Amino acid sequence: MKYLFLLGTAMTVATPAMADDAAGEGLDPIVVTATREPTPVTQIGQSVSVITRDDIERTQATTAIDVLARLPGVAVSPSGGFGQPASVFIRGADNAQTLVLIDGVPVNDPGDVGGGFNYGALTVGQFDRVEVVRGASGVLWGSRAIGGVINFITARPTDQWTGRAQAEYGWRDRRQVSGSAMGMLGPVGLTLGGQWMKGDGYSAFDERLGGTEKDGFESKAAHGRAQVELVEGLTADVGGYWTKANYDYDNTGADALNVGLKRDALGYANVRYSGLDNRLNARLGYGLTDTRRISDDAVFGPYETNGRVERVEGQVSFAPVEMASILIGAETEKQKFDDNYGSKDSTSIDSIYGNLTLRPLAGLTLNGGLRYDDNSDFGHKTTFAANGAWVIGEGDEAPVLRASYGEGFKAPSLYQLYTNAGFRALDPETSKGWDVSVEQPFAAGTGRFTVTYFDRKTKNLIDYDLANWNYYNVGRARAQGLELGMQVVNWQGFDVNLAYTYLDAKDRDSGARLARRPRSSFYASLDKSWDLGLKLGADLRVGGGRYDDTANTAYLDGHAIVGVRGSYSVTQNVEVYGRVENLFDEHYEVVRTYGTPGRAAYAGIRVKI
Template sequence: MKYLFLLGTALAVSTPALVSPALADEVDNTIVVTATRTETPLSQVGQSVSVVTRDEIERTQATQATEVLERLPGVTVSGTGGFGQITSVFLRGAENAQSLVLIDGVRINDPGDVAGGFDFGGLTIGQFDRVEVVRGSSGVLWGSRAIGGVINFITARPTEQWTARAQAEYGWRDRRQVGPSAAGMLGPVGLTLGGNWLEGDGYSAYNERRGATEKDGFESKSANARAEIELAEGLSVDAGGYYTKADYGYDDTGADALNFGHKRDTLGYANLRYAGLDGRLTARLGYGLTDTRRISDHEIYGPYTTNGRNERVEGQVTFAPVDLVSVLLGAETETSKFSDNFGSKDRTSIDSYFGMLTLHPVSGLTLNGGLRYDDQADFGHRTTFAANGAWALGEGEDAPVIRASYGEGFKAPSLYQLYTNGTFNPLEPETSKAWDAGVEQPFAEGKGRFTLTWFDRKTRNQIDYDFANWNYYNVGRTRAKGIELGMVVTDWEGFDLNLSYTYLDAKNELTGARLARRPQNNFYASLDKTWGLGLRLGADLRVGGNRWDDHANTQFVEGHVVVGLRTSYPVTPNVEVYGRIENLFDEHYEVVRSYGTAGRSAYAGVRVKM
C-alpha cells in the first residue's frame, strides 16, 4: 500500500530562459533577471532556469531555503543534521563553493568559508518572494564561483498599493516560527520590510538511531529592508540589506557532543539606475557588502572563529540600438578579507570586465555570446567565453523551445585554502568547460511545461582536502554529466503538478571514483488539488539515490524514500490555516553518513494577508 501511494503522487518542476521588447509576447512573458543580469523574458534565455514563486513557496509550506531547492532538477542538498548544521547545495554535481549565491542580486558567498561557499543550513525562505536558479556555468556574467550555476533569492518589490503578510507556525519538538513582511509606497519612497524568527528543540545532529540522545536545538533571527526612490524621469536609486543570525548545537562526526555554533550574515547594497531611450538604454552603478562571522565552539578544543568580508563595486550598461541587437558591457572590482582567532589575516582582490552581445536574427531565435577578463591579485589574468541560444519553433502558448549553452568558468582558491593550508601545498585555480542542450514543450494552453536537458561539465584542478597530509590539493580532473527531466502544471482545473528527475554521473576522471555525496538518481514529485471552497490537499514524494560519503568510495550511504502530506483552508479571504505531516512513513535514513534526519513530524500554522 505504501508504494502504491507513492506511485500515485506524481508530477513536476523546472524551466530554462532570454528576449527583445518586440518579441517578448510571442512565447512566454515570464521575466527573469539572474540569467542575463537584466530583465529578460524566459523564452529568450539559452540556459536552463527554474523560477519558484511566492505562491509555490506557500503551497509547499517550505520553511528552509533548501526545502525549495531540493525540488528542482539538477539540485542535490546535503546536510549534516537539522537546522543550522552545515548544509551544501550541489548544482549538477558542482562543489557547493562552485555555485554563486545571491540575495537581491548581491553575492552572499562567505569569504571566510573553507572554500568560499555559502552554508545553507541557517537560511529560512519566509522573507523571499521569488527564487531563480540558473543551472550551468555562468562565469562570463557572474564571475568567480559560478561554475555550477547561480541561485538568487529575491525579496518583494513595493507597489502603489501596500501589501502585508504574516505567518505563525508550531510543530514537532516545540518548533515555533513567526514571519511578518510588508511592501508599499511611503510618499515617493518605495519600501520593503520583512523579518523571521524560528526556534526549536531540534534533533541530534549525530543520528539518534545510532544511539544519540542529546538534542541540538536552534534559534534563528533575520530581517530585510529595501528602499527605492525615483530622483528624476528614468533615474532612480535603491538601497537595502539583509541580516540573519543563527545559534545552534552541533555534534562530532561519530558521537553526541555539547558543541555550540553561531552564524551571522550581514549584507548591504546600493544602486543608482538609469533607463532611457524608450527602454533601449539602461545603466546601473552598484555597491555591495557582505560581512560574515562564524563561531564553532567545541566542548573540548574551544572556539574557532572566522570572519569574512567582501566589498564590491560594479557597473553595467545595456544598449539596444535596434530591436534585433543589444549589447551589455560591465566592469567589477572586488576585495575579499579573511581572519580567524589563530592569527590568520589575509586579503585578495579581483578586477573584471565583461561583455555580452545578443542577436535576434529571425523571429523566435535569440543568440548570446560573451567574454570576460579577470585579473586576480594572486593568480594573474584569465579570459573566459560563453555562448547560448534559445529558439521558439513557432508562435503561441504551445510552441516548443530548443535551448543550448556553452560556458567556461574560473575560480581561484579561497583565502582559507591558501593561508591555513598546513604543510603548504601550492594550489592552482579551478577551471571548467560546460555545455548543455535541451527542449521545452509547453502544453495545456500554457499551464503546463515539460523540459528535458542533457548537460556535461569538465573541471580541472578541482580542490579537495588530503586527510593524510592535512592540506588542500588539486584533484586533477573531474567530470559531471547527466540528464534533467522536469514537468510543471499550474492551476489546471484546480490541480498543481510537479515532477523533477536528475540522473548524475559525477566522477574523478583520474581514479574513476564517484564524487562524494552526489547520488546518481534524484526524484521529486508533488500533487495538489484545490476545491471550490478553497480547501487544498497535497502530497509529495522525494526519492534520493544511494551515494558514497567519501572521495575514496569506501563509506556507502543507502538511498531513501520520503513522503509528505499537507492541507490548507482559507477561513476568510485574508486568513488561511494550514498543516502538514513530513516523513509520513517515518523513514530511517541518512544523507551524510552518521548524521541524523527528521523522523515523522507534524506542523500547523496560520497565514494572514492584507
C-alpha cells in the first residue's frame, strides 16, 4: 500500500498543465549511437534515451548506475556498494547482451563472465552525454548488442576554452573531485579531464542482516582527446580513457576481508573525411581496450583476469539524393583472455554491414540493414534489421510513430569457454525482437509522452549450472513488456521525468522468470528552478519484486526510494548543491544478502568558466 500511495502521489504531483512557452531544447536532440551517423531523434525508428550534462547535474548523479536506473526499460542490479559487480538489464536482456561504448569504442570485457561490462565502478562526472538505444542493434554494432547499446560520451573541444570543476562530500566520508577543460591550442582541439572518489562505503553483506565491516573504495579516472583538421574536409582525432577502482567486498553471506581491483583502459584514433556538401562521409578507425580484474579472496587468494580487444573499422556513408542514403562498413576484431589459473585463449570476428535509409515522404524515415559476421570459432551468421519513424503532420505537437525489428547473434565468451568453469559445447545465442511505439508531444513541444510495446525471443541463452559447475544453454527465453515515458523540459521552470516498465521475462521451457529482472519498475522526478538561482527537486524510484535465482526459489520484495535535492547559484559561475538519498531509510535488497545504501546526505560545489 505504501508503494501504491507513493506512486500515485508522484504521478499526481508530476503531471504538468499545458504550456504556452516556446519548445524547450533537448526534445529532438541529435543522436549518433542509433545510426552511427548524427541523426535527429524524430528520424530514428528505435527507442532512444539521451542523458545530457544538464540532466546529470540536475539530478546530482554520481555513477553510471544512478543515471541508468532512471530510464524506462532498464533495470540495475548492484551486488553491494561502489566498485562491486553491477549488472544492467535492458528489456530483460542479460547484462552481457548489451554493448557498452565509451566515445564510440566498445569496452565490453573478454574477462567478464559473459563478455559483458561491470558498471559497478563507472562514475559519470567525466562524461558530457549518455545515449541509450533499447532493442537489438547488432546489424550496426555487432554481436554483443542483442539487448541494446549504451554510449558514454566525453565533451568535445570548443572554439573558446571552457572548463568545469566539482567537489562533493557526504555520507560515510565519501569525497569526490572532478574537473575538465576543453578548447583550442593553435589548430588542435583538446579535451582533458579527470575524477577521483573515495569513501568508507557500507558492508556488501547486508548490514540489516548483521554486516558490520564497511567495504570502502577508491576510484580514479582520466580522459583526453585531441583533434585537428589536416586539410579542408579531412580531420584526425586521437583519445583515451583510463579508470582504476580499488574496493573491499563480501561474497559469502557474511563479512569478509576480501579486496578487489578493476582497471579499464582504452585508446582510439580516427581519420575522418567529409565532402560533397556533407553528403559523403568516411571514417577509418582503430580502437584498443585493455582490462584487468583482481578478486583477492582472504581465504582462497587472488583470482586475476586480463582481457584485450583490438578493432580496426572503416565506414562510408553517401547520400546521392536528399531522400536516400547508404551506409557501408567493415570491421575486424580480435579478443584475448587469460587468468592466473592457466586459462588463455583468443578469438576473432570479421564483419561487414550495410544500411539503407529512405525518406519517401515528408516526415517518414525508413531503414533496412544487413550484417555478415564470420566468427573464428562459431562460423558465419547473417542478421537483418529494419525500422521506421513517421512524424504525422507538422508543428510542435505532431505525433511520432516508430517500429523496429532486429535479429541478434552472440557467441559464447572466452571466459565461458575456457576457464575452469567453462564448457566448450556451448552454442551461440540468437534472438529476434521487435517493438512499436507512439510518441505524443504536448505543451507546445516542451513535453512528450511515449508508449512502447516490445517483444524479444532468444534461443540458446547461456546460463550457469550451479549443480554441475559449468555453463549451459537455456533452450528458449522470451522478454516482452510495456514502457511508458513522459518528459517535460523547462516548462515555466519545471522539469519532469516519468518512466514505467512492465516486463515479462521468462525461460520458455521451464516457465520460470529470469533472475533479477523485476516485473515492474517506476521512476518519477520533479524539479523546479527560479530566476534567483534556486533549484529544488525530488524523485521516487519504485522497484518491483524479483527472483534472485533461476529456479525461482529466492524472492526479493520490491522497494520504494525517495530522494530530495536542491542547489543555489551563488554567482553565474559558482553553484552549491546538496541532496538526501533514500530519505525514509528504506531497507531493501536487489541481490540476495547484499546490502544497499541507507539514508545518505551529500553536499558539493560546482564551478564553471
